[in-house]
Amino acid sequence: MTTLVKPPPIDPAKSPIENVLELTQLNDIDPNLFTNTRPLWTPKGARGIYGGAAIAQCLSAAQRTVPDDYAIHSMHCYFVMAGNAEIPVIYHVERVRDGRSFITRTVQARQRAKVIFTTTMSFARNNSGGTKRVEHQSSMARVPPPKDDTDDLRSGGGPGEQGPFQSQRIDILNDDSYDPTIKRTRQWTKVAGNISKEGGHQAHLSALAYMSDSYFIGTVARVHKLWRWATGSRSDRQSTVDEMTLKKLLSLDDRVLKERAGMDESTIQRLRNGENIVKEYPMIGMMVSLDHTIYFHNPRAFRADDWLYSEMESPWAGDGRGLVFQKIFTREGVLVATCVQEGVVRLKQPNDSKI
Structure with missing residues:
Protein backbone atom coordinates (compact mmCIF):
# COMPACT_ATOMS: atom_id res chain seq x y z
CA MET A 1 0.00 0.00 0.00
CA SER A 128 8.97 42.48 10.15
CA GLY A 129 12.41 43.90 9.26
CA GLY A 130 11.26 47.52 9.39
CA THR A 131 11.37 50.24 6.76
CA LYS A 132 15.17 50.74 6.94
CA ARG A 133 17.10 47.58 6.06
CA VAL A 134 20.55 46.21 5.30
CA GLU A 135 20.34 44.75 1.79
CA HIS A 136 22.65 43.10 -0.74
CA GLN A 137 22.68 39.97 -2.91
CA SER A 138 24.98 38.00 -5.19
CA SER A 139 24.78 38.79 -8.89
CA MET A 140 23.52 36.27 -11.38
CA ALA A 141 26.01 35.19 -14.04
CA ARG A 142 25.38 35.93 -17.70
CA VAL A 143 24.14 32.67 -19.19
CA PRO A 144 22.18 31.59 -22.27
CA PRO A 145 18.45 32.14 -21.62
CA PRO A 146 16.08 29.17 -21.40
CA LYS A 147 14.45 28.04 -24.63
CA ASP A 148 10.70 27.85 -24.33
CA ASP A 149 10.18 26.32 -27.77
CA THR A 150 12.26 23.17 -27.30
CA ASP A 151 11.64 19.82 -25.69
CA ASP A 152 12.91 19.86 -22.12
CA LEU A 153 14.05 17.13 -19.81
CA ARG A 154 11.02 16.27 -17.69
CA SER A 155 12.11 15.13 -14.25
CA GLY A 156 10.56 13.70 -11.13
CA GLY A 157 8.24 11.05 -12.59
CA GLY A 158 7.93 7.28 -12.44
CA PRO A 159 8.42 4.81 -15.31
CA GLY A 160 6.54 5.97 -18.38
CA GLU A 161 5.42 9.15 -16.64
CA GLN A 162 6.26 12.76 -17.39
CA GLY A 163 7.70 14.41 -14.32
CA PRO A 164 6.27 17.53 -12.67
CA PHE A 165 9.16 19.83 -13.59
CA GLN A 166 11.36 20.67 -16.55
CA SER A 167 15.08 21.35 -16.73
CA GLN A 168 17.58 22.62 -19.28
CA ARG A 169 21.24 22.11 -18.50
CA ILE A 170 23.91 24.65 -19.40
CA ASP A 171 27.54 23.70 -20.08
CA ILE A 172 29.65 23.47 -16.93
CA LEU A 173 31.64 26.67 -16.33
CA ASN A 174 35.44 26.12 -16.25
CA ASP A 175 34.90 22.46 -17.19
CA ASP A 176 38.39 22.18 -18.70
CA SER A 177 40.06 23.13 -15.41
CA TYR A 178 41.78 20.57 -13.21
CA ASP A 179 40.48 22.45 -10.15
CA PRO A 180 36.97 21.16 -9.29
CA THR A 181 36.36 24.04 -6.84
CA ILE A 182 36.13 26.67 -9.60
CA LYS A 183 33.66 24.73 -11.74
CA ARG A 184 29.98 25.68 -11.78
CA THR A 185 27.19 23.34 -12.86
CA VAL A 223 33.01 18.45 -11.38
CA HIS A 224 35.29 15.41 -10.96
CA LYS A 225 34.00 13.87 -14.22
CA LEU A 226 33.10 10.65 -12.49
CA TRP A 227 30.68 8.16 -13.95
CA ARG A 228 27.91 6.26 -12.28
CA TRP A 229 26.04 3.43 -13.92
CA ALA A 230 23.85 1.03 -11.98
CA THR A 231 22.12 -1.87 -13.67
CA GLY A 232 20.03 -4.65 -12.24
CA SER A 233 19.85 -5.66 -8.59
CA ARG A 234 22.74 -5.30 -6.19
CA SER A 235 23.43 -9.03 -6.33
CA ASP A 236 24.08 -9.06 -10.09
CA ARG A 237 25.68 -5.63 -10.56
CA GLN A 238 29.22 -6.83 -9.93
CA SER A 239 29.13 -9.18 -12.92
CA THR A 240 27.65 -6.63 -15.32
CA VAL A 241 28.87 -3.18 -14.31
CA ASP A 242 32.32 -3.46 -15.94
CA GLU A 243 30.81 -4.71 -19.19
CA MET A 244 28.12 -2.02 -19.20
CA THR A 245 30.63 0.72 -18.40
CA LEU A 246 33.02 -0.41 -21.14
CA LYS A 247 30.18 -0.53 -23.66
CA LYS A 248 29.12 2.99 -22.68
CA LEU A 249 32.65 4.37 -22.99
CA LEU A 250 33.14 2.80 -26.42
CA SER A 251 29.95 4.46 -27.66
CA LEU A 252 31.28 7.94 -26.91
CA ASP A 253 33.39 9.98 -29.30
CA ASP A 254 36.86 11.25 -28.38
CA ARG A 255 35.69 14.79 -27.64
CA VAL A 256 33.14 13.60 -25.07
CA LEU A 257 35.66 11.23 -23.49
CA LYS A 258 38.05 14.16 -23.05
CA GLU A 259 35.51 16.73 -21.84
CA ARG A 260 33.15 14.64 -19.73
CA ALA A 261 35.24 11.65 -18.69
CA GLY A 262 38.51 13.56 -18.31
CA MET A 263 40.53 11.03 -20.35
CA ASP A 264 43.80 11.95 -21.98
CA GLU A 265 44.70 10.86 -25.51
CA SER A 266 46.79 7.86 -24.43
CA THR A 267 43.95 6.49 -22.31
CA ILE A 268 41.49 6.94 -25.17
CA GLN A 269 43.89 5.12 -27.51
CA ARG A 270 44.17 2.21 -25.08
CA LEU A 271 40.37 2.05 -24.93
CA ARG A 272 40.12 2.00 -28.75
CA ASN A 273 42.80 -0.73 -28.90
CA GLY A 274 40.58 -3.04 -26.87
CA GLU A 275 42.13 -2.67 -23.42
CA ASN A 276 39.66 -2.87 -20.53
CA ILE A 277 40.44 0.31 -18.60
CA VAL A 278 37.30 0.17 -16.50
CA LYS A 279 38.87 -1.38 -13.40
CA GLU A 280 41.40 1.45 -13.18
CA TYR A 281 38.88 4.16 -13.94
CA PRO A 282 37.23 5.92 -10.95
CA MET A 283 33.51 5.34 -10.67
CA ILE A 284 30.93 6.35 -8.10
Whole structure:
Protein backbone atom coordinates (compact mmCIF):
# COMPACT_ATOMS: atom_id res chain seq x y z
CA MET A 1 0.00 0.00 0.00
CA THR A 2 1.59 3.28 -1.15
CA THR A 3 -0.98 5.63 0.45
CA LEU A 4 -3.21 5.41 3.52
CA VAL A 5 -6.33 6.27 1.53
CA LYS A 6 -7.19 5.82 -2.12
CA PRO A 7 -5.91 8.87 -4.05
CA PRO A 8 -8.59 11.13 -5.54
CA PRO A 9 -8.61 11.83 -9.29
CA ILE A 10 -5.95 14.19 -10.59
CA ASP A 11 -7.19 17.79 -10.36
CA PRO A 12 -6.72 19.34 -13.84
CA ALA A 13 -7.07 22.84 -12.36
CA LYS A 14 -3.77 22.31 -10.52
CA SER A 15 -0.26 21.92 -11.88
CA PRO A 16 1.36 18.44 -11.89
CA ILE A 17 3.62 19.47 -8.98
CA GLU A 18 0.61 20.43 -6.84
CA ASN A 19 -0.95 17.03 -7.47
CA VAL A 20 2.33 15.24 -6.72
CA LEU A 21 2.81 17.10 -3.41
CA GLU A 22 -0.81 16.94 -2.24
CA LEU A 23 -1.20 16.06 1.45
CA THR A 24 -4.08 14.52 3.41
CA GLN A 25 -4.56 15.93 6.90
CA LEU A 26 -5.37 13.21 9.46
CA ASN A 27 -7.70 15.33 11.57
CA ASP A 28 -9.46 12.35 13.13
CA ILE A 29 -6.16 11.24 14.67
CA ASP A 30 -4.26 14.53 15.19
CA PRO A 31 -4.52 17.85 13.30
CA ASN A 32 -0.72 17.95 13.26
CA LEU A 33 -0.49 14.70 11.27
CA PHE A 34 -0.41 14.55 7.46
CA THR A 35 0.25 11.84 4.87
CA ASN A 36 1.09 11.70 1.18
CA THR A 37 -2.10 11.70 -0.88
CA ARG A 38 -0.45 10.14 -3.93
CA PRO A 39 2.36 7.58 -4.43
CA LEU A 40 5.90 8.93 -4.22
CA TRP A 41 8.58 8.58 -6.88
CA THR A 42 11.82 6.58 -6.62
CA PRO A 43 14.44 7.73 -9.17
CA LYS A 44 16.12 5.06 -11.25
CA GLY A 45 19.09 3.61 -9.39
CA ALA A 46 18.24 5.45 -6.15
CA ARG A 47 18.10 3.81 -2.74
CA GLY A 48 14.75 5.36 -1.84
CA ILE A 49 12.16 7.98 -2.69
CA TYR A 50 13.23 11.24 -4.32
CA GLY A 51 14.56 13.44 -1.51
CA GLY A 52 12.92 16.55 -2.90
CA ALA A 53 9.51 15.02 -2.22
CA ALA A 54 10.24 14.60 1.50
CA ILE A 55 11.63 18.14 1.68
CA ALA A 56 8.66 19.68 -0.12
CA GLN A 57 5.95 17.71 1.68
CA CYS A 58 7.42 18.52 5.09
CA LEU A 59 7.37 22.18 4.10
CA SER A 60 3.79 21.86 2.84
CA ALA A 61 2.70 20.26 6.12
CA ALA A 62 4.36 22.95 8.22
CA GLN A 63 2.88 25.75 6.09
CA ARG A 64 -0.60 24.39 6.88
CA THR A 65 0.03 25.25 10.57
CA VAL A 66 1.38 28.78 10.02
CA PRO A 67 -0.66 32.02 9.42
CA ASP A 68 -0.60 33.41 5.87
CA ASP A 69 1.30 36.54 6.91
CA TYR A 70 4.36 34.41 7.75
CA ALA A 71 6.68 32.88 5.14
CA ILE A 72 9.48 30.30 5.34
CA HIS A 73 13.00 31.76 5.48
CA SER A 74 15.13 28.75 6.50
CA MET A 75 14.83 24.98 6.45
CA HIS A 76 17.40 22.54 7.86
CA CYS A 77 16.89 18.90 6.88
CA TYR A 78 18.47 15.51 7.56
CA PHE A 79 17.95 12.35 5.52
CA VAL A 80 17.90 9.64 8.19
CA MET A 81 16.85 6.55 6.24
CA ALA A 82 15.91 5.76 2.64
CA GLY A 83 12.17 6.14 2.16
CA ASN A 84 10.19 3.23 0.71
CA ALA A 85 7.77 4.25 -2.05
CA GLU A 86 5.58 1.24 -1.23
CA ILE A 87 4.82 2.48 2.30
CA PRO A 88 2.76 5.58 3.21
CA VAL A 89 4.66 8.46 4.85
CA ILE A 90 3.29 10.11 8.00
CA TYR A 91 4.38 13.72 8.58
CA HIS A 92 4.20 14.87 12.20
CA VAL A 93 4.36 18.64 12.73
CA GLU A 94 5.59 19.88 16.11
CA ARG A 95 4.64 23.49 16.88
CA VAL A 96 7.85 24.46 18.64
CA ARG A 97 7.27 28.20 19.00
CA ASP A 98 4.90 30.95 17.82
CA GLY A 99 6.54 34.33 18.28
CA ARG A 100 5.69 37.88 17.20
CA SER A 101 8.26 37.89 14.37
CA PHE A 102 9.26 34.24 13.96
CA ILE A 103 7.54 30.86 14.10
CA THR A 104 9.42 27.57 14.48
CA ARG A 105 8.22 24.15 13.31
CA THR A 106 9.83 20.72 13.35
CA VAL A 107 8.52 18.00 11.05
CA GLN A 108 9.37 14.31 11.14
CA ALA A 109 8.57 12.02 8.22
CA ARG A 110 7.95 8.48 9.46
CA GLN A 111 7.35 5.08 7.93
CA ARG A 112 6.24 2.21 10.18
CA ALA A 113 7.02 4.39 13.22
CA LYS A 114 10.65 4.94 12.11
CA VAL A 115 11.93 8.42 11.25
CA ILE A 116 13.21 8.59 7.68
CA PHE A 117 13.57 12.38 7.43
CA THR A 118 13.53 15.30 9.85
CA THR A 119 13.57 19.06 9.40
CA THR A 120 13.36 22.24 11.45
CA MET A 121 11.93 25.34 9.81
CA SER A 122 11.69 29.00 10.72
CA PHE A 123 9.02 31.35 9.36
CA ALA A 124 9.26 35.15 9.45
CA ARG A 125 6.36 37.59 9.60
CA ASN A 126 6.04 39.67 6.44
CA ASN A 127 7.75 43.09 6.59
CA SER A 128 8.97 42.48 10.15
CA GLY A 129 12.41 43.90 9.26
CA GLY A 130 11.26 47.52 9.39
CA THR A 131 11.37 50.24 6.76
CA LYS A 132 15.17 50.74 6.94
CA ARG A 133 17.10 47.58 6.06
CA VAL A 134 20.55 46.21 5.30
CA GLU A 135 20.34 44.75 1.79
CA HIS A 136 22.65 43.10 -0.74
CA GLN A 137 22.68 39.97 -2.91
CA SER A 138 24.98 38.00 -5.19
CA SER A 139 24.78 38.79 -8.89
CA MET A 140 23.52 36.27 -11.38
CA ALA A 141 26.01 35.19 -14.04
CA ARG A 142 25.38 35.93 -17.70
CA VAL A 143 24.14 32.67 -19.19
CA PRO A 144 22.18 31.59 -22.27
CA PRO A 145 18.45 32.14 -21.62
CA PRO A 146 16.08 29.17 -21.40
CA LYS A 147 14.45 28.04 -24.63
CA ASP A 148 10.70 27.85 -24.33
CA ASP A 149 10.18 26.32 -27.77
CA THR A 150 12.26 23.17 -27.30
CA ASP A 151 11.64 19.82 -25.69
CA ASP A 152 12.91 19.86 -22.12
CA LEU A 153 14.05 17.13 -19.81
CA ARG A 154 11.02 16.27 -17.69
CA SER A 155 12.11 15.13 -14.25
CA GLY A 156 10.56 13.70 -11.13
CA GLY A 157 8.24 11.05 -12.59
CA GLY A 158 7.93 7.28 -12.44
CA PRO A 159 8.42 4.81 -15.31
CA GLY A 160 6.54 5.97 -18.38
CA GLU A 161 5.42 9.15 -16.64
CA GLN A 162 6.26 12.76 -17.39
CA GLY A 163 7.70 14.41 -14.32
CA PRO A 164 6.27 17.53 -12.67
CA PHE A 165 9.16 19.83 -13.59
CA GLN A 166 11.36 20.67 -16.55
CA SER A 167 15.08 21.35 -16.73
CA GLN A 168 17.58 22.62 -19.28
CA ARG A 169 21.24 22.11 -18.50
CA ILE A 170 23.91 24.65 -19.40
CA ASP A 171 27.54 23.70 -20.08
CA ILE A 172 29.65 23.47 -16.93
CA LEU A 173 31.64 26.67 -16.33
CA ASN A 174 35.44 26.12 -16.25
CA ASP A 175 34.90 22.46 -17.19
CA ASP A 176 38.39 22.18 -18.70
CA SER A 177 40.06 23.13 -15.41
CA TYR A 178 41.78 20.57 -13.21
CA ASP A 179 40.48 22.45 -10.15
CA PRO A 180 36.97 21.16 -9.29
CA THR A 181 36.36 24.04 -6.84
CA ILE A 182 36.13 26.67 -9.60
CA LYS A 183 33.66 24.73 -11.74
CA ARG A 184 29.98 25.68 -11.78
CA THR A 185 27.19 23.34 -12.86
CA ARG A 186 24.22 25.29 -14.17
CA GLN A 187 20.64 24.65 -15.20
CA TRP A 188 17.27 26.25 -15.76
CA THR A 189 14.28 24.64 -14.02
CA LYS A 190 10.57 25.29 -13.71
CA VAL A 191 7.49 23.26 -12.87
CA ALA A 192 5.37 21.96 -15.71
CA GLY A 193 2.11 23.78 -16.31
CA ASN A 194 0.89 26.65 -14.15
CA ILE A 195 0.52 26.65 -10.38
CA SER A 196 -3.07 27.47 -9.41
CA LYS A 197 -4.17 30.62 -7.63
CA GLU A 198 -5.56 28.37 -4.92
CA GLY A 199 -2.07 27.06 -4.23
CA GLY A 200 -0.81 30.56 -3.46
CA HIS A 201 2.80 31.42 -2.73
CA GLN A 202 3.00 28.32 -0.49
CA ALA A 203 2.72 26.08 -3.56
CA HIS A 204 5.55 27.96 -5.29
CA LEU A 205 7.76 27.57 -2.20
CA SER A 206 7.05 23.83 -1.96
CA ALA A 207 7.77 23.45 -5.67
CA LEU A 208 11.10 25.26 -5.33
CA ALA A 209 11.99 22.97 -2.39
CA TYR A 210 11.12 19.94 -4.56
CA MET A 211 13.29 21.09 -7.47
CA SER A 212 16.21 22.16 -5.26
CA ASP A 213 17.26 18.51 -4.83
CA SER A 214 17.66 17.97 -8.58
CA TYR A 215 21.23 16.92 -9.43
CA PHE A 216 22.40 18.52 -6.17
CA ILE A 217 24.93 16.14 -4.58
CA GLY A 218 25.61 14.84 -8.10
CA THR A 219 27.53 18.09 -8.63
CA VAL A 220 30.52 16.44 -6.92
CA ALA A 221 30.57 13.68 -9.50
CA ARG A 222 30.14 16.12 -12.37
CA VAL A 223 33.01 18.45 -11.38
CA HIS A 224 35.29 15.41 -10.96
CA LYS A 225 34.00 13.87 -14.22
CA LEU A 226 33.10 10.65 -12.49
CA TRP A 227 30.68 8.16 -13.95
CA ARG A 228 27.91 6.26 -12.28
CA TRP A 229 26.04 3.43 -13.92
CA ALA A 230 23.85 1.03 -11.98
CA THR A 231 22.12 -1.87 -13.67
CA GLY A 232 20.03 -4.65 -12.24
CA SER A 233 19.85 -5.66 -8.59
CA ARG A 234 22.74 -5.30 -6.19
CA SER A 235 23.43 -9.03 -6.33
CA ASP A 236 24.08 -9.06 -10.09
CA ARG A 237 25.68 -5.63 -10.56
CA GLN A 238 29.22 -6.83 -9.93
CA SER A 239 29.13 -9.18 -12.92
CA THR A 240 27.65 -6.63 -15.32
CA VAL A 241 28.87 -3.18 -14.31
CA ASP A 242 32.32 -3.46 -15.94
CA GLU A 243 30.81 -4.71 -19.19
CA MET A 244 28.12 -2.02 -19.20
CA THR A 245 30.63 0.72 -18.40
CA LEU A 246 33.02 -0.41 -21.14
CA LYS A 247 30.18 -0.53 -23.66
CA LYS A 248 29.12 2.99 -22.68
CA LEU A 249 32.65 4.37 -22.99
CA LEU A 250 33.14 2.80 -26.42
CA SER A 251 29.95 4.46 -27.66
CA LEU A 252 31.28 7.94 -26.91
CA ASP A 253 33.39 9.98 -29.30
CA ASP A 254 36.86 11.25 -28.38
CA ARG A 255 35.69 14.79 -27.64
CA VAL A 256 33.14 13.60 -25.07
CA LEU A 257 35.66 11.23 -23.49
CA LYS A 258 38.05 14.16 -23.05
CA GLU A 259 35.51 16.73 -21.84
CA ARG A 260 33.15 14.64 -19.73
CA ALA A 261 35.24 11.65 -18.69
CA GLY A 262 38.51 13.56 -18.31
CA MET A 263 40.53 11.03 -20.35
CA ASP A 264 43.80 11.95 -21.98
CA GLU A 265 44.70 10.86 -25.51
CA SER A 266 46.79 7.86 -24.43
CA THR A 267 43.95 6.49 -22.31
CA ILE A 268 41.49 6.94 -25.17
CA GLN A 269 43.89 5.12 -27.51
CA ARG A 270 44.17 2.21 -25.08
CA LEU A 271 40.37 2.05 -24.93
CA ARG A 272 40.12 2.00 -28.75
CA ASN A 273 42.80 -0.73 -28.90
CA GLY A 274 40.58 -3.04 -26.87
CA GLU A 275 42.13 -2.67 -23.42
CA ASN A 276 39.66 -2.87 -20.53
CA ILE A 277 40.44 0.31 -18.60
CA VAL A 278 37.30 0.17 -16.50
CA LYS A 279 38.87 -1.38 -13.40
CA GLU A 280 41.40 1.45 -13.18
CA TYR A 281 38.88 4.16 -13.94
CA PRO A 282 37.23 5.92 -10.95
CA MET A 283 33.51 5.34 -10.67
CA ILE A 284 30.93 6.35 -8.10
CA GLY A 285 30.11 3.41 -5.86
CA MET A 286 27.69 5.17 -3.53
CA MET A 287 26.15 8.64 -3.59
CA VAL A 288 23.35 9.63 -1.21
CA SER A 289 22.30 12.88 0.48
CA LEU A 290 22.89 13.33 4.20
CA ASP A 291 21.48 16.80 4.83
CA HIS A 292 19.88 19.67 2.94
CA THR A 293 19.49 23.32 3.91
CA ILE A 294 17.47 25.99 2.11
CA TYR A 295 17.53 29.72 2.88
CA PHE A 296 14.56 31.43 1.23
CA HIS A 297 15.49 35.07 0.59
CA ASN A 298 12.51 36.43 -1.31
CA PRO A 299 9.67 33.98 -0.67
CA ARG A 300 7.06 36.03 -2.53
CA ALA A 301 9.27 37.40 -5.33
CA PHE A 302 9.22 34.44 -7.73
CA ARG A 303 7.02 31.92 -9.49
CA ALA A 304 8.10 28.30 -9.68
CA ASP A 305 6.21 27.95 -12.98
CA ASP A 306 8.58 30.48 -14.57
CA TRP A 307 12.20 29.63 -15.30
CA LEU A 308 14.61 29.65 -12.33
CA TYR A 309 18.37 29.60 -12.79
CA SER A 310 20.41 27.30 -10.52
CA GLU A 311 24.19 27.47 -10.13
CA MET A 312 26.05 24.87 -8.06
CA GLU A 313 29.63 24.57 -6.83
CA SER A 314 31.50 22.16 -4.59
CA PRO A 315 34.05 23.80 -2.25
CA TRP A 316 35.12 20.52 -0.63
CA ALA A 317 35.07 16.73 -0.89
CA GLY A 318 36.88 14.19 1.27
CA ASP A 319 36.55 11.26 3.68
CA GLY A 320 33.75 9.77 1.59
CA ARG A 321 31.62 12.93 1.64
CA GLY A 322 31.09 15.99 -0.53
CA LEU A 323 29.66 19.47 0.02
CA VAL A 324 27.71 21.52 -2.55
CA PHE A 325 26.39 25.09 -2.53
CA GLN A 326 23.52 26.18 -4.77
CA LYS A 327 22.14 29.62 -5.66
CA ILE A 328 18.71 29.97 -7.27
CA PHE A 329 17.74 33.12 -9.19
CA THR A 330 14.72 34.30 -11.14
CA ARG A 331 15.38 34.91 -14.82
CA GLU A 332 15.46 38.65 -13.93
CA GLY A 333 18.40 38.01 -11.57
CA VAL A 334 16.67 38.12 -8.17
CA LEU A 335 18.34 35.71 -5.71
CA VAL A 336 15.43 33.76 -4.20
CA ALA A 337 17.22 30.91 -2.39
CA THR A 338 20.60 29.59 -1.31
CA CYS A 339 20.94 25.88 -0.61
CA VAL A 340 23.62 23.68 0.96
CA GLN A 341 23.85 19.90 0.78
CA GLU A 342 26.32 17.35 2.11
CA GLY A 343 26.22 13.74 1.00
CA VAL A 344 28.06 10.45 0.92
CA VAL A 345 30.25 10.28 -2.19
CA ARG A 346 32.26 7.07 -2.26
CA LEU A 347 34.22 5.61 -5.15
CA LYS A 348 33.92 2.01 -6.19
CA GLN A 349 36.80 0.24 -4.46
CA PRO A 350 38.98 -2.53 -5.93
CA ASN A 351 37.33 -5.94 -5.52
CA ASP A 352 34.29 -4.23 -4.06
CA SER A 353 31.26 -6.47 -4.47
CA LYS A 354 28.85 -3.72 -3.51
CA ILE A 355 28.10 -0.61 -5.51
